[in-house]
Each structure stands twice: as C-alpha cells, then as structure tokens.
Amino acid sequence: MKLTAGVSLKPQHFEEAERTRADGLWFEVHAENYMVAGGPRLAWLERIRSCHPVSLHGVGLSLAGDGPPDAEHLQRLDALVRRIEPVLVSEHLAWSRREGVYFPDLLPFPRTTSALHRMAANIELTQQVLGRRIAIENPSHYLALDGHEWSEVDFLRELAVRTGCGLLLDVNNVFVSAHNLGGDARAYLDAFPVAHLMEVHLAGHSVDANTPLLIDSHDAPVSAEVWGLYRHLLARAGRPVPTLIERDDRVPAFDELLAERELAGHVEALA
Amino acid sequence: MTPQGFVQGLLGAPGHPAMAVYRNTVMKGCIDALEANFSSVVRLVGADWFRSVAALYVAEEPPRDARLFTYGGGFSAFLGRFEPAADMPYLEGVALLDLLWVESLTAVDADALRADALAGLAPEALGGCRLIPHPAARWSWHPGLPISTLWSRNREVGDTTDLGDIAWQGEGLLLTRPGLDVQWCRLTAGGAALITACAQGHALADAAAAALTEDPDCDLAAALALLLEQGAFAAASTSSRGLEP
Numbered sequence: 001m002k003l004t005a006g007v008s009l010k011p012q013h014f015e016e017a018e019r020t021r022a023d024g025l026w027f028e029v030h031a032e033n034y035m036v037a038g039g040p041r042l043a044w045l046e047r048i049r050s051c052h053p054v055s056l057h058g059v060g061l062s063l064a065g066d067g068p069p070d071a072e073h074l075q076r077l078d079a080l081v082r083r084i085e086p087v088l089v090s091e092h093l094a095w096s097r098r099e100g101v102y103f104p105d106l107l108p109f110p111r112t113t114s115a116l117h118r119m120a121a122n123i124e125l126t127q128q129v130l131g132r133r134i135a136i137e138n139p140s141h142y143l144a145l146d147g148h149e150w151s152e153v154d155f156l157r158e159l160a161v162r163t164g165c166g167l168l169l170d171v172n173n174v175f176v177s178a179h180n181l182g183g184d185a186r187a188y189l190d191a192f193p194v195a196h197l198m199e200v201h202l203a204g205h206s207v208d209a210n211t212p213l214l215i216d217s218h219d220a221p222v223s224a225e226v227w228g229l230y231r232h233l234l235a236r237a238g239r240p241v242p243t244l245i246e247r248d249d250r251v252p253a254f255d256e257l258l259a260e261r262e263l264a265g266h267v268e269a270l271a
Numbered sequence: 272m273t274p275q276g277f278v279q280g281l282l283g284a285p286g287h288p289a290m291a292v293y294r295n296t297v298m299k300g301c302i303d304a305l306e307a308n309f310s311s312v313v314r315l316v317g318a319d320w321f322r323s324v325a326a327l328y329v330a331e332e333p334p335r336d337a338r339l340f341t342y343g344g345g346f347s348a349f350l351g352r353f354e355p356a357a358d359m360p361y362l363e364g365v366a367l368l369d370l371l372w373v374e375s376l377t378a379v380d381a382d383a384l385r386a387d388a389l390a391g392l393a394p395e396a397l398g399g400c401r402l403i404p405h406p407a408a409r410w411s412w413h414p415g416l417p418i419s420t421l422w423s424r425n426r427e428v429g430d431t432t433d434l435g436d437i438a439w440q441g442e443g444l445l446l447t448r449p450g451l452d453v454q455w456c457r458l459t460a461g462g463a464a465l466i467t468a469c470a471q472g473h474a475l476a477d478a479a480a481a482a483l484t485e486d487p488d489c490d491l492a493a494a495l496a497l498l499l500e501q502g503a504f505a506a507a508s509t510s511s512r513g514l515e516p
Binding site for chain 2: 032033035036037038039040041043059060061070073076096097098100101102103104105107108142143144145146147180208210211213215
C-alpha cells in the first residue's frame with residue numbers, strides 16, 4: 001500500500017485506530033515506549049500493525065553522541081523492528097546520552113567534519129544491525145552553537161550520500177529554528193536534498209513563556225505558516241512523501257487528528 | 272555558545288537564556304516519566320508537591336535508560352529518606368508498589384502454571400517440587416504499614432484522602448499478570464516468604480519452613496492455593512520431571 005498521511009499513535013486512540021480504515025493511513029510511535037518484553041502495550045501495537053502500516057520513530061539512539069549508540073538500546077530497537085516490521089524507521093540529527101546519563105531531549109552539537117564522520121559511522125552501524133535503511137530528522141534549535149563547519153542541510157545531504165540513509169524533514173522544526181536562530185525557512189527547504197526525502201513531519205509549536213523563542217511543543221495543530229512551507233516543499237519535491245501529523249501533548253480526539261491528516265492528504269494530492 | 276558551555280548549562284551552571292528551554296525540556300521529560308510511573312504517589316500527595324519533589328530526585332538520579340518507563344528505580348528509597356515527607360512513612364512502600372506494577376505490566380508474557388497442576392502429587396513429591404515464579408509476578412511485604420490497602424484503594428477507587436478507617440498493620444501485596452492485565456491481591460507475611468523462598472530456588476518443603484519461620488500462624492495450604500490461583504508461578508519442576516503450565 002502506498003503511504004499518504006499518517007498520525008502519531010497514542011494509547012488512548014488504540015481502539016479507534018484499529019477500527020479506522022482510510023486510504024494510505026499509517027501510524028507512527030516512539031520506539032522507546034514499546035521496548036518492553038511483553039504486556040498489553042506491545043500486544044496493542046501488534047494488533048495495529050496487523051491492519052495498518054506502522055513507523056518506528058526513535059528518540060534515544062543518540063546518533064550524534066560522542067561515541068557509538070548504546071549497544072543494548074540498539075539491540076532492543078532491532079528486536080522491535082523484527083517484531084513489528086515497520087514501514088519506516090527514523091532517528092534524529094541530535095544527541096541525548098552522555099557519560100551514561102540519558103537526557104530526554106534532542107540536543108544540538110557543532111556540525112564539524114569529525115562529527116560528520118562519527119555520526120555517519122553510527123548511522124552505518126545502526127543500518128547494519130537493523131538490516132535496513134533509516135531516515136534522519138532535523139531537530140528544532142533554540143540556541144546558536146559555536147563551531148559549525150557545515151550547514152545543517154549540507155550535513156544531512158552528506159550523511160545521506162555517505163551512508164545511504166534517508167532524510168526525514170520536520171517542516172515545523174525548520175520554521176521554529178529559522179525563527180529562533182534567525183534564518184530563512186523557505187531557503188532551507190529550497191536547499192534541502194529532496195531526492196533523499198523519505199518522510200515529512202508536521203506539528204504545532206507554541207511561544208515560550210519567558211523568551212521570544214518558539215518551542216517545538218507538539219501540543220497544537222499545525223500552523224498556517226508551516227502548512228505553507230509544506231506546500232512549498234512538496235512542489236519542490238514534485239512527488240507525494242509520507243507525511244506525519246505529530247502530536248505528543250494536549251492530544252485531541254482521534255477525529256481531530258484524522259481531520260488534520262486529511263488536510264495533508266489534500267496537499268499531497270496536488271504534488 | 273561553545274559545546275562545553277552547552278553541556279555545563281544543561282547539567283546545572285546557568286548560562287544563555289535559551290539554555291533554559293533545553294533544561295526545561297529535559298526536566299519536564301524526566302518529571303513527566305516519574306509522574307506516569309508513580310501515579311499512586313501522585314494521587315496521594317498531589318501533582319504540585321509530586322513534581323517539585325520529583326525535580327529533586329531527577330537532579331540526584333537522572334535517567335540512564337531511554338526507556339523512561341523504567342525510570343525511578345531509586346525513587347521509592349529517595350522518598351523514604353526525604354525529610355519533609357517524614358509524616359508520610361507509607362510513601363516509600365506505595366512508590367515501590369507503583370514500580371512493581373510497571374515491572375509486571377512490561378514483563379515478558381508467559382502462561383501461568385494451572386492452579387490444579389500440583390493436585391496429583393504425593394506429599395513427598397510436592398515437598399521436593401520447585402515452583403518457578405511467573406515472569407510478571409511481583410510481591411512485597413511491608414511490616415507495620417497498611418501499604419497494600421493504601422495502594423490498592425488508590426488504584427481501585429482513587430480516593431485515599433481519608434486514612435482514618437485503615438487498620439495500621441503490616442501488609443503484603445501480590446501483583447500478577449497471567450494475561451494482559453495486571454491484577455493484585457493481599458498477601459500475608461507467610462505467603463510473601465513462601466514465594467520469596469521459591470524465587471530463591473528452594474524446594475517447596477524448604478519454602479514452607481521459611482514461611483512458618485516468618486509467620487508461625489501461616490496457613491500454608493491457603494497461601495499456596497492463593498499464589499497458584501493468582502498465576503504467580505510459571506512452572507514447577509521436581510528432581511525427575513518438569514510440569515508444564
């Protein structure tokens with residue numbers, strides 16, 4: 001089945017997700033939440049998987065970390081991939097582990113050539129263990145780090161060329177980062193290597209209570225600006241790309257997510 | 272900002288105002304995980320108090336595993352030594368039961384040993400039998416504190432504000448998951464000692480002796496029947512043969 005637009009799957013929506021039938025519908029979950037030995041959570045995901053394509057989105061491999069990914073974590077991801085047989089597997093251009101401590105966030109790093117080599121090796125190892133191609137996602141930024149030798153787009157392109165990995169473009173992250181660091185979101189999309197594009201994320205953001213920063217909070221509908229950027233991206237890509245409506249906080253009724261998904265479907269149909 | 276400055280800002284030293292966004296996200300992720308994992312404690316103390324105490328725990332024992340449903344292994348002990356909670360001596364035990372509930376929920380699936388699996392065994396064979404706890408079985412005994420009543424009433428009714436009618440005595444709890452749902456029941460001191468000895472690999476006769484040492488009034492037959500009925504065992508083996516579920 002050809003994937004059109006999908007939605008984040010939350011436990012409170014399992015039953016509706018299982019019942020719903022829609023052309024090209026798919027679901028994405030955070031892989032870490034299902035790295036269990038057994039129990040109802042995994043049983044539910046297997047039931048969803050029996051009637052819909054499922055994408056596994058990892059947040060804990062720390063591919064841009066200062067060393068290789070945690071071996072046990074990678075093994076657990078592999079076991080889950082074998083069990084669920086996901087249609088897509090993705091991770092982030094970020095780190096989340098340092099000296100044994102796990103930080104539940106997607107943290108920035110200086111995009112140097114040595115970081116490129118390290119991350120490419122980590123992606124290659126991951127793809128080798130999983131026996132499949134993964135997609136790497138651009139994170140949201142809040143702070144300009146010193147020491148970058150590569151633009152984010154060039155860094156991502158180079159990773160894709162060197163490792164054969166795909167790219168997951170989060171349009172909301174592009175918008176949020178451009179606002180926070182002072183950049184041009186449209187120029188970012190124009191430079192993005194769409195040939196490697198495997199998946200798109202769309203999500204809502206919010207304004208920080210204490211600073212002028214936009215926060216990639218996944219707690220609101222997709223903004224009008226991000227819809228505009230999405231249309232621009234697909235026009236550039238010239239083909240529909242599997243697109244996820246991401247929602248992790250203030251999760252609305254399932255029907256609301258499906259309605260947002262319909263919007264993405266309309267844009268995709270025009271591509 | 273330099274990378275080293277970034278890590279320092281993340282771990283504690285104040286820096287650039289935008290560092291607060293990263294720090295808040297990390298802290299929120301950790302506290303949200305604790306709030307999800309220790310839902311009975313949250314209902315007992317209220318979300319505001321819980322989140323402020325959870326922040327102190329995060330600073331002391333940050334997560335080391337990206338599977339955040341495993342986070343908080345030391346939270347029960349932390350609450351036990353947390354001075355401002357000294358007037359709530361039951362929090363430590365309630366937190367432990369929350370932790371055991373998540374462990375049971377996420378443990379590997381297995382069939383439980385049938386309740387009648389031991390029915391045909393001669394007494395000597397029964398005494399030499401080793402019972403292997405089910406992978407999702409968890410239990411604990413709390414001397415002097417009605418932890419099981421507090422915890423199960425909290426889970427079943429949600430209302431634990433009135434502690435007046437609870438008998439202040441030692442209690443145990445058994446959590447099992449023979450299917451997909453975690454179930455629980457009260458456990459006596461003898462019952463808890465019995466399954467603990469089984470888990471340590473002792474034959475049933477030795478486990479029974481351990482139960483009687485712990486609880487001289489223990490009704491061994493009733494304790495064993497309860498454990499079997501609840502699906503606390505996965506298998507039984509004698510020296511000569513094993514019994515399947």
